[in-house]
Amino acid sequence: MTQLPTLVVRTVNFDCADAQAMARFYGGLLGWEPTEVEPDWVLMRDPAGGTGLSFQQDPGYVRPVWPEEPGRQQKMIHLEVLVTPAEGGHSEAEGQAALAEAVRLALSVGGTLADPQARPDLRVILDPAGHPLCLFLP
Numbered sequence: 590m591t592q593l594p595t596l597v598v599r600t601v602n603f604d605c606a607d608a609q610a611m612a613r614f615y616g617g618l619l620g621w622e623p624t625e626v627e628p629d630w631v632l633m634r635d636p637a638g639g640t641g642l643s644f645q646q647d648p649g650y651v652r653p654v655w656p657e658e659p660g661r662q663q664k665m666i667h668l669e670v671l672v673t674p675a676e677g678g679h680s681e682a683e684g685q686a687a688l689a690e691a692v693r694l695a696l697s698v699g700g701t702l703a704d705p706q707a708r709p710d711l712r713v714i715l716d717p718a719g720h721p722l723c724l725f726l727p
Contacts, residue, residue: 600632600641603666604650605718610699611644614717617698618670652719655703667721684726688712691724 605611612623612631621642625632629646654661674687688710695714696702703713703721711725 598640600643601666601668602643602645603716603718603720604647605644605720606646606650606652607717608644608646610717614695614699615642615644618695618700650718653721655713655715655719655721656705664719664721667723669723669725672724672726684710688724688726695722695724 603611608629608631612626612633616622616633619633619635621633621635623631624634624641630643632641632643634641651662653664655664657663670691672684672687672691674683676683692702692712692714699717700714700722703715706712711723714722714724716722
């Protein structure tokens with residue numbers, strides 16, 4: 590039997606209209622710095638290891654509509670980002686405070702709060718290219 594190679598997802602690449610704006614948003618949200626920058630492409634690696642993100646500028650990029658609507662550009666991908674309280678607390682109040690702070694941070698670096706919001710333990714944020722991003726509590 591042939592031994593299969595190891596396959597690891599190293600980077601998730603987002604098409605977008607502005608790679609630099611995407612890097613500022615995700616860098617500000619996650620605390621990451623760009624590791625490679627080209628005029629139409631930015632790579633960011635998680636300093637703790639794991640999967641990185643890159644942003645590819647596409648002149649024909651069409652922003653997705655959220656919530657999705659028939660006949661309009663649909664989302665192709667979205668990230669789910671776990672939010673945990675800084676103090677490691679697990680009460681509902683601590684979780685909601687951490688989620689509110691994560692939303693504040695996302696908005697301060699260029700995100701938009703999506704409408705509607707369907708669950709109290711999850712907030713949908715739109716990144717600068719319109720990709721939905723879910724901030725959620727454990």
